[in-house]
Amino acid sequence: MANLLKILCEHFSLGSIPFLQRSKIPYESDSFKLNLPLVSSAFYSRQLVVVTGMPGSGKTSLLFYAVNELDPSSFRICHTELSNPNKKALYKTLAVKMGIQPVYNADDIKLQIINFFNEENEQGKFNCVIIDEGHTLSIPMIDELRSFYDEGANFSLILAGLPPLLSKTMRLSVNQPMKQRINTVVELEPMSPAQTVEYIKHQLDYARAKTPIFDDKCYPLIHSISFGIPRRINQLCYRAMINACIDKKPIITVDDIKKLIEKNPHIFDKIIIPESSTNLVQNQY
Numbered sequence: 001m002a003n004l005l006k007i008l009c010e011h012f013s014l015g016s017i018p019f020l021q022r023s024k025i026p027y028e029s030d031s032f033k034l035n036l037p038l039v040s041s042a043f044y045s046r047q048l049v050v051v052t053g054m055p056g057s058g059k060t061s062l063l064f065y066a067v068n069e070l071d072p073s074s075f076r077i078c079h080t081e082l083s084n085p086n087k088k089a090l091y092k093t094l095a096v097k098m099g100i101q102p103v104y105n106a107d108d109i110k111l112q113i114i115n116f117f118n119e120e121n122e123q124g125k126f127n128c129v130i131i132d133e134g135h136t137l138s139i140p141m142i143d144e145l146r147s148f149y150d151e152g153a154n155f156s157l158i159l160a161g162l163p164p165l166l167s168k169t170m171r172l173s174v175n176q177p178m179k180q181r182i183n184t185v186v187e188l189e190p191m192s193p194a195q196t197v198e199y200i201k202h203q204l205d206y207a208r209a210k211t212p213i214f215d216d217k218c219y220p221l222i223h224s225i226s227f228g229i230p231r232r233i234n235q236l237c238y239r240a241m242i243n244a245c246i247d248k249k250p251i252i253t254v255d256d257i258k259k260l261i262e263k264n265p266h267i268f269d270k271i272i273i274p275e276s277s278t279n280l281v282q283n284q285y
Contacts, residue, residue, distance in 0.1 A: 007245060008241060012250075014207045014208060014209055015208030016206070018203035018207040018209070019235075022061055026065050027198065029191065029195050029198070035186045036062065036065060036066055038186055041184075043070060043128050045183075046156045048149060049157070049182070050184075050186070051063065051158060051186045052166050053163070054163065054188075054190065056231025057188040059160045067079075074125055076098065076125060078127070078128070078130065081133055085141065086141070087141065087144050091113060095109050098113070100112055100113065113152070114148075114152045114154070117155050126156070128155060128158065129155055131160070132160050135161035135162040135169060137165075142178050143175075146177055149181065193220060193223045193228070196233060197219045200214065213241065215251055215253045215254060217254040218240075218252060222236055225261060239264070240252045243259075
């Protein structure tokens with residue numbers, strides 16, 4: 001792997017490999033500039049925030065950059081990615097991540113965490129719990145989180161997941177008590193064709209590319225195939241660069257992209273768009 005990355009850098013005269021890792025400097029699209037302050041404010045005001053978007057749309061990246069701006073000495077962030085957790089698994093995971101030795105009973109572990117947050121608050125520290133894969137939460141777990149949030153009242157809670165978390169789960173009458181506590185909703189939408197171009201160029205600039213790597217005619221096709229989803233853009237562009245390196249081609253053409261798609265239909269097939277809102281919206285509940 002290391003040799004391949006070195007060969008790619010040499011072939012395209014790059015300082016680093018684009019599309020492979022999250023860059024330290026984010027691509028600041030209009031939506032990113034709008035949503036980052038919304039998410040960041042939750043850390044200071046102990047809010048309940050919901051972040052939704054399609055797979056690969058940038059939910060985790062948005063949270064990463066928001067957390068990265070915080071002073072570690074003043075904030076404690078507990079991020080868990082449990083899929084469809086039960087009550088005990090959730091609280092035990094949170095406790096361990098915070099350095100707490102969990103007891104056996106789930107309710108007692110919850111009390112441990114709440115007491116820990118109270119102690120942190122008395123020292124002037126802010127606490128935030130981020131739960132990924134929120135769309136997999138069962139109805140009992142959503143109500144449990146509501147109880148946890150109400151009883152604690154001393155931490156911020158961010159739920160991140162696919163669009164059905166809002167469009168279906170939170171619309172159920174049984175989940176209205178939780179929905180009514182939501183302060184802010186952030187819905188991430190796919191990039192536009194222009195944003196897709198800007199994103200690709202941002203990745204290449206960050207990698208210190210000295211010459212163009214993609215012919216301009218590639219961009220519409222890349223956007224069409226990726227549907228403007230950052231993760232899919234990364235996958236497509238990175239694979240195209242590998243193929244061009246193997247073929248010793250200095251620039252990637254639209255024909256190269258077409259061949260890549262034809263040879264890898266299982267990777268770059270059409271995607272099903274989950275039910276979602278029409279635009280990137282912030283709502284106050």
